Amino acid sequence: MIGLSRNLSTVAKHSYIRSLQTPATPNFIPFSQLQQQRKLLEWRLISILHDCTVFSQIKQVHGHIVSNGLSQCSYVLAKLIRMLTRIDVPMDSYPCLVFGQVNYPNPFLWTAMIRGYALQGPLSESINMYTRMRRDGVSPVSFTFSALFKACGAALNLDLGKQVHAQTILIGGFASDLYVGNTMLDMYVKCGLLGCGRKVFDEMSERDVISWTQLIVAYAKFGDMESASDLFDGFPLKDMVAWTAMVTGYAQNAKPKEALEYFQKMQDVGMETDEVTLVGVISACAQLGAVKYANWIRDIAERSGFGPSESVVVGSALIDMYSKCGSPDEAYKVFEGMKERNVFSYTSMIVGYAMHGRGPSALQLFHEMLKTEIRPNEVTFIGVLSACSHAGLVEQGRQLFARMEKFFCVAPSPDHYACMVDLLGRAGCLDEALELIETMPMEPHAGVWGALLGACRIHGNPGIAQIAANQLFELEPDGIGNYILLSNICASAGRWEEVSKLRKVIREKGSKKTPGCSWFEGKKGEIDEFFAGDTTHPRSSEITQALKQLLKRLRAHGYKPNLSSVPYDLSDDEKERILMGHSEKLALAYALLCTDAGDTIKIMKNLRICEDCHYVMCAASEVTGREIIIRDNMRFHHFHNGTCSCGNFW
Numbered sequence: 068m069i070g071l072s073r074n075l076s077t078v079a080k081h082s083y084i085r086s087l088q089t090p091a092t093p094n095f096i097p098f099s100q101l102q103q104q105r106k107l108l109e110w111r112l113i114s115i116l117h118d119c120t121v122f123s124q125i126k127q128v129h130g131h132i133v134s135n136g137l138s139q140c141s142y143v144l145a146k147l148i149r150m151l152t153r154i155d156v157p158m159d160s161y162p163c164l165v166f167g168q169v170n171y172p173n174p175f176l177w178t179a180m181i182r183g184y185a186l187q188g189p190l191s192e193s194i195n196m197y198t199r200m201r202r203d204g205v206s207p208v209s210f211t212f213s214a215l216f217k218a219c220g221a222a223l224n225l226d227l228g229k230q231v232h233a234q235t236i237l238i239g240g241f242a243s244d245l246y247v248g249n250t251m252l253d254m255y256v257k258c259g260l261l262g263c264g265r266k267v268f269d270e271m272s273e274r275d276v277i278s279w280t281q282l283i284v285a286y287a288k289f290g291d292m293e294s295a296s297d298l299f300d301g302f303p304l305k306d307m308v309a310w311t312a313m314v315t316g317y318a319q320n321a322k323p324k325e326a327l328e329y330f331q332k333m334q335d336v337g338m339e340t341d342e343v344t345l346v347g348v349i350s351a352c353a354q355l356g357a358v359k360y361a362n363w364i365r366d367i368a369e370r371s372g373f374g375p376s377e378s379v380v381v382g383s384a385l386i387d388m389y390s391k392c393g394s395p396d397e398a399y400k401v402f403e404g405m406k407e408r409n410v411f412s413y414t415s416m417i418v419g420y421a422m423h424g425r426g427p428s429a430l431q432l433f434h435e436m437l438k439t440e441i442r443p444n445e446v447t448f449i450g451v452l453s454a455c456s457h458a459g460l461v462e463q464g465r466q467l468f469a470r471m472e473k474f475f476c477v478a479p480s481p482d483h484y485a486c487m488v489d490l491l492g493r494a495g496c497l498d499e500a501l502e503l504i505e506t507m508p509m510e511p512h513a514g515v516w517g518a519l520l521g522a523c524r525i526h527g528n529p530g531i532a533q534i535a536a537n538q539l540f541e542l543e544p545d546g547i548g549n550y551i552l553l554s555n556i557c558a559s560a561g562r563w564e565e566v567s568k569l570r571k572v573i574r575e576k577g578s579k580k581t582p583g584c585s586w587f588e589g590k591k592g593e594i595d596e597f598f599a600g601d602t603t604h605p606r607s608s609e610i611t612q613a614l615k616q617l618l619k620r621l622r623a624h625g626y627k628p629n630l631s632s633v634p635y636d637l638s639d640d641e642k643e644r645i646l647m648g649h650s651e652k653l654a655l656a657y658a659l660l661c662t663d664a665g666d667t668i669k670i671m672k673n674l675r676i677c678e679d680c681h682y683v684m685c686a687a688s689e690v691t692g693r694e695i696i697i698r699d700n701m702r703f704h705h706f707h708n709g710t711c712s713c714g715n716f717w
Contacts, residue, residue, distance in 0.1 A: 287316025390419025426458020492522020
């Protein structure tokens with residue numbers, strides 16, 4: 068007894084001591100009073116078990132259970148097995164020993180075993196326990212089926228899940244149980260049958276917040292935000308979890324405007340905000356690249372007690388957000404203000420510097436991190452290798468790549484190889500880059516070959532370009548950008564027969580190209596969006612006129628449209644018209660109309676900026692005296708006095 072009281076937690080120890088203080092049992096005591104004392108002892112033991120945290124404590128309590136004549140008490144032993152499961156004691160060891168000593172286990176003890184196998188595996192043992200239970204004539208309880216549904220969902224075993232579903236109907240009464248219905252819905256969703264999950268939801272006689280939220284999250288995961296929105300509108304008691312599901316759902320499905328709208332509505336109804344909600348809306352803001360929203364969200368985070376100094380999770384997300392909004396200096400202020408930093412906060416800042424072409428700053432921060440106890444992870448190395456690539460730090464990149472696995476136990480992935488190919492390609496080491504790809508211990512993905520193809524464009528190597536492109540045509544048969552890039556490389560090399568063949572393929576695949584879209588954030592935070600060839604803007608005629616005037620000034624400084632940026636077989640005049648309608652040019656013309664002289668212009672774009680637009684931005688930064696910042700789907704381009712931070716390699 069002394070050993071037990073020493074090893075149990077304080078609460079459990081006190082509960083046990085109180086049980087010892089029960090008055091001595093007289094010679095005769097009424098049966099009802101004996102039952103009451105037994106029940107009280109059972110509850111005390113269950114309470115003690117709840118506070119056990121290690122195997123030795125549970126074994127001592129088990130000994131006390133046996134010494135008090137409760138070795139056949141299924142209710143207490145069910146709790147014992149659940150606690151053994153919680154601390155990951157293998158089911159086929161001590162739990163099986165306990166269960167095997169009970170002559171007539173009740174449904175809760177059977178369910179404890181079923182649940183244990185469901186959590187630990189294998190699923191087949193969980194099903195076997197259920198089969199034995201039914202064979203012994205023991206009726207299941209709702210927790211029995213919920214445990215089985217959770218196991219089937221975790222194992223993605225739809226066939227077994229359907230059989231368990233059939234059991235709930237055959238036995239009767241369980242299909243309408245709320246807890247069983249929720250776990251059944253979850254099982255179908257995890258197995259990819261959203262329609263069956265919706266049918267379960269529609270047939271539930273009772274629903275709670277879990278029922279509604281599970282289905283909303285499922286629709287968001289499957290990208291069906293329209294159904295998620297309809298379901299959310301019909302939700303009678305919207306809580307923070309449901310609101311968060313909508314915000315994060317839209318953010319994860321690349322619909323940042325809608326995510327921000329729902330977050331605004333969430334604020335309007337006075338709903339609380341937690342870390343998960345904030346990370347979701349911060350992600351949406353990062354996609355949009357809008358500084359006004361960035362500052363608004365940061366203010367809400369700080370007022371909610373989740374500012375950078377309080378939450379390392381939110382702080383890391385804010386660093387990423389400000390970097391993607393074109394404000395790396397503001398991102399560093401957030402980083403500096405964090406009381407606690409981890410690998411994610413360091414990595415976010417390193418990646419932020421990399422995407423803005425600040426290689427030396429990224430390397431300096433990386434080496435500062437190494438002086439702490441924080442170790443870099445896979446993403447950290449992607450960030451620092453990208454920074455070396457954008458800054459042309461070839462030797463530093465080689466050394467880091469060589470040390471990754473040896474000193475930091477980070478095995479290079481295809482993404483790391485893509486960074487190295489990009490680094491070598493930028494430096495013109497195309498043969499070395501190709502050799503690196505050919506010696507990769509895994510199959511290179513499209514990003515690896517794409518980096519090599521991009522390098523061939525800069526250095527004019529149609530031979531290696533053809534090798535890279537052939538691989539890309541297999542990996543991305545519908546990726547029209549690869550055909551366009553190879554066509555431009557061949558055109559520069561005068562290989563017109565190959566250009567003709569490629570342009571024929573491009574014409575056939577042209578309809579599959581994602582339309583270019585750019586957006587610009589005005590002084591008051593308003594966002595204007597432009598698509599390629601767009602004439603629907605209220606100030607469209609002014610924009611067209613301003614763009615014509617700008618291009619006239621650029622021509623006086625030697626600008627000639629790069630017609631190869633239009634891969635179609637059209638007249639030169641038609642190609643010039645298409646180039647003039649590129650979305651980033653329209654956004655630039657509009658920005659020049661509605662901003663003051665000297666203001667920095669920031670434009671976000673969904674696709675890679677073309678060569679012609681890149682040249683226009685360089686020249687425009689010189690003739691207008693403006694700094695122009697463009698974020699495309701690859702990186703940030705800082706145009707200043709006629710040059711770009713990318714060094715014309717992107």
